[in-house]
Amino acid sequence: MNTAFKEARSxxxxxxxxxxxxxxxxxxxxxxxxxxxxxxxxxKEIKKLDAPKILDLGAGVGRNSIAIAQILNNAQIDCxxxxxxxxxxxxxNAAKHGVQNSIISHCLDLETFVIRKNYYDLIIAISVLEHCSSFANIETIIQKVIDGTKTKGINRLEFTTNRNVIDQDTNQKINTKVETPLQSDDLETLLKEKYKNWVITKLSLEPYKENLLYEGKEVIWQSIQLNFIAQKI
Ligand SMILES: C[S@@+](CC[C@H](N)C(=O)[O-])C[C@H]1O[C@@H](n2cnc3c(N)ncnc32)[C@H](O)[C@@H]1O
Structure with missing residues (x-):
């Protein structure tokens, strides 16, 4: 593991x-x-299925998985x-919201999680894959996500790309730390290639800008959110 990766992971x-x-x-x-x-x-689409199987990669404290469990019948959600x-x-949180029967937590690095083939109706990865250890590993995970999805199943991915953070005092660029910094062009090319046999219903690049405090400095944070949805045919 190189120093830049260790610092970013930390x-x-x-x-x-x-x-x-x-x-x-x-x-x-x-x-x-x-x-x-x-x-x-x-x-709304997944709701039509009985006991749908869902995978939430980088689930955090359940912002998405618990909300999904609340609206779907009998869902099994691997987090x-x-x-x-x-x-x-x-x-x-699952217990507090009464959905503990639907939520199965797997406390491990998603890069080591074994995704069963043709198993899931929906796989989501929201603001997480840029934290994987390399671009090559992101490619591998996307392939596993593709293989793990049933016919007619859906993938919903979101990535933060093109980070550009400026120190408001000095007007200088700050090098932020993320395990695998992504550029939207590279990712768009990768997604179009990997999902060439699917129906891509959304691939959008949305600029994001916020003034915030980063490592004690007032900064202007700019990035591009890449939002992606595709359905397996
Ligand atoms: C920005 S948060 C998003 C959480 C959740 N997806 C959401 O939308 O609320 C990213 C989450 O992914 C987790 N994470 C990052 N890298 C991971 C990895 N390699 N394996 C598993 N979890 C990871 C972090 O601990 C964090 O909870």
Whole structure:
């Protein structure tokens, strides 16, 4: 493991431990306030199935999986998350919201999780794959996600790409730390190739900009969110 990767991984762990310690699931004003709107929309389709199987990679404390379990009948949702604290909170949140029969937490690195072939009706990975250890490993995981999806099953992926963070005092660019920095062009090419036999219903690039405090500095954070939905035919 190189130093840049170790630093990025350490920052990912620390950021999420701190955030999940300070904010509760569905807390107003936090990014845990609401589930992903696209996932909620997709659930209208999945709702027609009896006992649907869902995989949530990098599930956190259950922002999406618990909301999914609340609206689907009899769903089985495998949640993969490597942070011990998040897994414990996910289990506690599932019990609190009465969906513990639907949520199965797997507390491990998603890069080691074995995805059963042709098994899932819906696989989601929201703001997580950029935390994998290399672009090649992201490719491998996407292939496993593709293989793990049933015919007519859906994949919903979201990535943060093209991070550009400027120190407001010095106007200089700050090198943020993420395990695998992604460029939207590379990812778009990869997704179009991998999903060439599927129906891609969304592949959008949405600019994101926020003034925030990063490592004690006032910064302008800019990135591009790549939102992706595809259905296996
Ligand atoms: C930005 S959060 C998003 C959480 C969740 N997907 C959501 O939308 O609320 C990313 C989550 O992925 C987890 N994570 C990052 N890399 C991971 C990996 N390699 N294996 C498992 N979980 C990972 C983090 O601990 C964190 O909980």
């Amino acid at each position: 920052q990912t762990l620390n950021y999420h431990i701190d955030y999940y310690s300070k904010h509760e699931l569905f807390e107003g004003g936090s990014w845990l306030e609401k589930p992903d709107a696209i996932v909620m929309e997709l659930c 993969v998350e490597f942070l011990d604290l998040a897994c414990k909170k996910l289990d506690a």
